[in-house]
Amino acid sequence: MLLEINDLKVTYGGAIALNGVSLNIERGEAVGLVGSNGAGKTSLFKAISGIVPAEGSITFDNKDLLALKAHEVPSLGLAHVPEGRRLFPRLSIEDNLLLGGSSTHVVDQSDFDRVYKLFPKLLERKTQLAGTLSGGEQQMAAIGRALMSRPEILMLDEPSLGIAPVLVEGIYKAIAQLRDEGQTILLAEQNVMECLEVCNRTYVLQTGQVVTSGPSDELAENDEIRKAFLGI
């Protein structure tokens, strides 16, 4: 097991965000996480990345993540692409990518090649400042930056948020391609179909708890997901 989460609890000043979530990911798997606003997707990501304190256990590659500090997590091979992307707006795409890899290893041309092959658009615009990109292009750059660290696991938080439908399609093609290359992926989404199609397995989160999980194609067939989102 590459990532194993057991009975995870996260609270913010008394407000419960996660209430006993368990989840695991095998190497090479693409795992989805769907749930409406406030279900706890982002909190789970933040807990894995060590940005918020949590109770329970998170084991990554046999290491106890909760015992580590936030800045120690990326070098283990977890790359988190946060909601809203958070690029360095005044740096070029190329420099943003470079920064993504340089904290973990010496970046070489093959790292850039992998990203540019995945998103040819980034190659065309590599000297452009990140802040001047469209939302979809920024998302590509953010995913690219995360890939530069050669992550064991790529964590994507709502990559379709605020992006035009045409570009969403492009981003999901790239995610599928990464999956096919054997990249381990944890994907949080509100757009349920996109998530079910790209992920092998999916967990459904509702008010801080996993209400159901299973192979994505099976989940697509039953009504659980709709219930989780809309209550009835």
Place this chain on the structure above:
Amino acid sequence: MNLLRVEGITKYFGGLAANKDITFEVEEGELLGVIGPNGAGKTTLFEQISGFKKPSEGRVILDGKDITAQRPDKICSAGLARTFQIVKTFPELTVLENVMIGSFHRESSSRAARKYAGEVLERVRFSHKADALGKELTLAGRKRVEVARAVATRPRILLLDEAMAGLNKQESAEAVEVVRDLRKEVTVVMIEHVMEILMPLSDRIVVLVEGQKLLEGTPEEIASNPQVLAAYLGERFAARNK
């Protein structure tokens, strides 16, 4: 006749419309749920109804009287009370004193205000915490105090802004019971993210998406509506479930 009528409420922040032409009515005795994804403009709508923000356009009519953009304390006098999404318990006052601030609205003597506050705490099942300070409470406790305080002003209509968010299962079950009790005596409009709670509780639901009213209807109508499905689960999921 309806108790509350929201008429063409529109709110611009700079050039951005947080609410666009929202119209709906609340009948006396009803429990109306307001749902919508993050950023749909639910809280902004409450802020305008309760007088904390001035609508750019539109009117708020309470029991036939225009209360648009009146001061919050005047709106409270007119019979509308609210709670806050980000709780605003008085930290240095005890629970009983928190509720007294509400009951003083209709009682001028401290003795009467204290007595009524005690009764309200009884009703919302929180008497056992009467002497605790606001700052000592858990989130669930703070939310309960907010409800009690608002009820103590003896409103005809109560606006609850996410009174259950962030609570654990048991806490929110208790809060649901409290709301079930209260709604027997007062009209309730509630914003809630937790659908499994709101859906069974509501008589009717208004759905806001991107600042606009998408539709209103019974919980069953809402849960099977393709537009709602699209807003919550994505266009493609909704299309497939048609």
Place this chain on the structure above:
Amino acid sequence: MNVNGLPQGSSVWGMVRQYLPWVLFLGFFALYPIVFDSPSDHTLGIKMMWFAIAATGWNMLGGFAGQISLGHATFFGVGAYAVALADEYEWNPWLAMILGMGVAAIIAVIIGWPVFRLKGHYFTIATIGTGEIAFLLVRNSEFLGGTEGFLMRSDEGFLNFYWGGRQKWEFYYLGFVLLLLAVVSTVMISKSRMGYYLQAIRNNQEAASSLGVPIAKYKQLAFIYSAVFVSIAGSYFAQQLQFAGPDEAFSLDTSIRITIIAVIGGVLSKWGPMIGAIVFLFLSEWTNIRFGGNGFDLVIFGFIVMVMAAFEPNGLIGLGNRFAHLLEKAKS
């Protein structure tokens, strides 16, 4: 009322808690001139009285309602000048004091009306401005004695607000009665709707207004109350000194002293201003003897206020309560 943040128990300990401050403070102030019976002690005691009255008045607005004013010298000055003018034109000083209270109230309304419609720290900034304006107006007004102010020649006697003269225990007790008046009315207000509303305003204005509290009106009431009692302190001050001048009565320095006394004692308690007055007086006498009367005491007090703000916003009363909590914990 639970201004100290301590639940009141019905136990003996709770009773002691409730009444001990009354016994301690009033006992101390009542016995002071008997225990310390030299004229210079009495002068000190009289000073302590007007500090305590002024800070108690200031505290209704600054403590209960949480609206920090740095312009209360204006009201102090109004009280002082009211009796000084009475002396000049041979009116009765008591009546002048009452007239001064009325003028202070009117000025509070004129300042408060526009300012309380603003949010945030505008009130504090505005009061610095209004304080300075009043100071300059008085200094430049010939009718009000210009930069010189007024020297007074009161005749001794209760009716002349000069009972026993400036260094006598009788005059001290006049002040004690005025202080009692301030404390008792503060206690009564704190137990009334107004007291609760002011605390709600200090705690959270938005929540208060959602519960039907007319914010501006209650701030205004607190402002009037505090202006009135600070003006009483000003009248008492001028009667003792037999002098009223702009630098002594109307300056920012005076405003800051009043504020510091309340803050040191602890703004959330009705007893805070009195503790503040006692501590302020003795520390400032001590520094004046040790370092000369060059305002060095304010340096020390500035430092104390900074430390208080950082560690115990509720002042010495807050420290005392913490200590009591520890004691209780140790007991159980």
